[in-house]
Amino acid sequence: MFTLNPNSGIPIYRQLMEQVRRMVSSGQLQPGNELPSVRELAVNHAVNPMTISKAYSMLEAEGLLDRQRGKAMTIALQHKSKESKSARLERLQPAIDHLVMAAHQLELSPDEVVKVLRQAMDKQGE
Amino acid sequence: MFTLNPNSGIPIYRQLMEQVRRMVSSGQLQPGNELPSVRELAVNHAVNPMTISKAYSMLEAEGLLDRQRGKAMTIALQHKSKESKSARLERLQPAIDHLVMAAHQLELSPDEVVKVLRQAMDKQGE
DNA sequence: CCTTGTGTATTAATACAATAATACACTAAT
DNA sequence: ATTAGTGTATTATTGTATTAATACACAAGG
Structure with missing residues (x-):
């Protein structure tokens, strides 16, 4: 989990x-x-x-x-059950920022990063 | 730096x-x-x-x-001056993995993640 | 009632991360 | 020679993260 x-x-x-x-x-x-x-x-x-x-x-x-x-x-019961997409994107931002920093230091282009990211995300069930 | x-x-x-x-x-x-x-x-x-x-x-x-x-x-002088793209992509992988985990937990789709990633990466000089 | 399962408090010990204030050995330029 | 600039060793202190072994108060089911 x-x-x-x-x-x-x-x-x-x-x-x-x-x-x-x-x-x-x-x-x-x-x-x-x-x-x-x-x-x-x-x-x-x-x-x-x-x-x-x-x-x-x-x-x-x-x-x-x-x-x-x-x-x-x-x-907690008083908690909103699902946050808006923009709120969730904000929670994602630190991970984005870290990836962007690493990619720049490694001199990898947006296209190259996006490619491996999509590969990793498409492996849903494994 | x-x-x-x-x-x-x-x-x-x-x-x-x-x-x-x-x-x-x-x-x-x-x-x-x-x-x-x-x-x-x-x-x-x-x-x-x-x-x-x-x-x-x-x-x-x-x-x-x-x-x-x-x-x-x-x-160090005996160090190879620039690694291959595949070696650099390997170094990027932990940041990719972390982002993928966060995105899944936030239930954000690949397209949504890629969109904010591209926005962040295109802010090259700021 | 009793057992099993909750989370938690307590105490102790260990390891690590970071700070602070000095001091040292060395290089390079004035 | 002096000065300013390297990295580093030393000692002490602080705060945190984690483990270990117990023990407690409570809930739920048999």
Whole structure:
């Protein structure tokens, strides 16, 4: 469900927070939906449960998640179920900017970058 | 010359290492070229000199940089001046992969992503 | 009731990233 | 020779990320 890379340099709990935010933004996670349990995610990704819990707690502090004792975390009910396309494009912007910077430093043209991007995006189911 | 973001989560010295590697890969930095001084970069980016030095030292350990006492770091002479397009595309791949993941989670289509990517890339000089 | 499953608090330990303030060895130009 | 400019080593300190091992309070189902 999530992609956590322990070697990317980005803290694991931040990777998870970003991905939950994005899936809520798109509506793949809807208000009321339960998130995977802390222990399940921890085992699946070979990570300490407290690392997952830290991400969940911070998302709750943001108001994105609801917490009920003894139950799984859920997407906060008062949250808009799907953001506009422009809002989602804004969330994409950091990844765009990073790619553009890398492409310029590598002296790769827009056409070349777009080509490999389309190849990567078309591999939907794999 | 470089773009260092202290809030990205990625360690500053790793950001710098990646960018030097890319600019050598493209030939924007050629064998024998001098890098900006540690102190200059540190001041420009409001960062500790030792953080820059750490990046330089690790790149020297990789064989990418040459070091002469009392002089600026230079791009290693025995380094191929420009990598092939396929090698540069490989270096771009992590940024592509990250963008693709984000786009899927945001449920943005290839066309939508390509559109904003082209807009961002066409802002060459600003 | 009891068991299993929620998230979380606690304490300790480890590792890493970054800063700060000095100091050193060296080069190059004045 | 002096000065300014290289990178680097050193020591100390701070903050953060992560792991580990327990333990707690609660919910839900048998």
